[in-house]
Amino acid sequence: MFASLSPPLKPILKKPPVDKVSERFCAPDADLVIRSSDGVLLRVHRKNLSSFSEVFSSAAQASTATTSTQAPSFQNAVVDLPEDECTLDLLFQYMYRQRHPNLQGLRFQTLEKLAEAAEKYEVFAAMDPCSIHMILIAVISQLRVGRHPLEVFLYAMKHDYPDLADRAAPLLLAFSKKIQKETPTHVRLRWLLYMEAWNNILRTELPALLKCNSCPCAGWDRAQLRTYKKFNFEPRLLADLRWLSETSPAVSPCCLPRLSAIRVGLEEAVKQIPKFSAIKL
Numbered sequence: 001m002f003a004s005l006s007p008p009l010k011p012i013l014k015k016p017p018v019d020k021v022s023e024r025f026c027a028p029d030a031d032l033v034i035r036s037s038d039g040v041l042l043r044v045h046r047k048n049l050s051s052f053s054e055v056f057s058s059a060a061q062a063s064t065a066t067t068s069t070q071a072p073s074f075q076n077a078v079v080d081l082p083e084d085e086c087t088l089d090l091l092f093q094y095m096y097r098q099r100h101p102n103l104q105g106l107r108f109q110t111l112e113k114l115a116e117a118a119e120k121y122e123v124f125a126a127m128d129p130c131s132i133h134m135i136l137i138a139v140i141s142q143l144r145v146g147r148h149p150l151e152v153f154l155y156a157m158k159h160d161y162p163d164l165a166d167r168a169a170p171l172l173l174a175f176s177k178k179i180q181k182e183t184p185t186h187v188r189l190r191w192l193l194y195m196e197a198w199n200n201i202l203r204t205e206l207p208a209l210l211k212c213n214s215c216p217c218a219g220w221d222r223a224q225l226r227t228y229k230k231f232n233f234e235p236r237l238l239a240d241l242r243w244l245s246e247t248s249p250a251v252s253p254c255c256l257p258r259l260s261a262i263r264v265g266l267e268e269a270v271k272q273i274p275k276f277s278a279i280k281l
């Protein structure tokens with residue numbers, strides 16, 4: 001009689017989460033299903049993955065467990081990859097005869113993940129555009145200080161893009177401690193030598209230039225003191241020296257041409273600093 005009052009308890013069945021299917025990679029004739037780390041299925045063609053990626057090509061060739069730690073096994077019905085859908089969606093677009101994705105305006109973190117995946121799976125068609133966009137970001141960050149030069153530098157060192165490392169290095173003078181913390185020993189040593197070249201300008205070139213361009217006026221000591229104080233042994237201030245020859249209440253007008261000459265001398269010295277990739281241990 002109580003049955004009508006309390007309905008029988010039903011076990012709560014937890015349905016396994018259903019994988020979503022990629023909107024772009026959903027071809028019915030696909031012969032390989034890749035599952036991204038965020039659980040999206042991408043239906044692709046082995047032929048395309050094999051032709052455009054060295055790593056996928058070896059995976060397809062290996063009939064048994066593959067010897068490469070990088071290469072995923074193609075034996076399973078669904079192959080799980082550690083990259084998220086967004087990264088794989090971009091990466092796979094480089095493996096089909098179609099327009100390649102437009103990387104302009106991509107968030108830096110997305111580009112960084114794509115660049116890593118392109119290197120990992122050796123998708124040559126994607127490696128170059130990624131590194132070029134990393135260069136663009138490194139150049140842009142010269143205008144907007146603080147925008148990813150460190151990530152660009154670490155990527156360049158990890159995957160051996162010396163030009164890119166050279167562009168990022170001068171933007172990292174304020175991050176020296178961070179670089180020493182986050183890079184392997186051989187990079188760290190080269191970084192210390194690179195910093196030494198910048199510091200050397202402040203230690204030796206600057207006093208010499210101040211001495212040989214001195215102004216006979218009474219205000220010169222003040223101008224010198226302001227220069228030293230402003231630099232405060234921070235080599236990053238050498239990257240933009242406009243402030244040095246600008247008019248200031250602390251500097252007598254007669255000293256300005258001297259300071260301009262010092263600025264030219266310092267800019268010359270900065271040009272002589274070897275590129276990061278040229279620093280040999």
Ligand SMILES: [Zn+2]
Nearest residue numbers: 215217254255
């Ligand atoms: Zn003067």
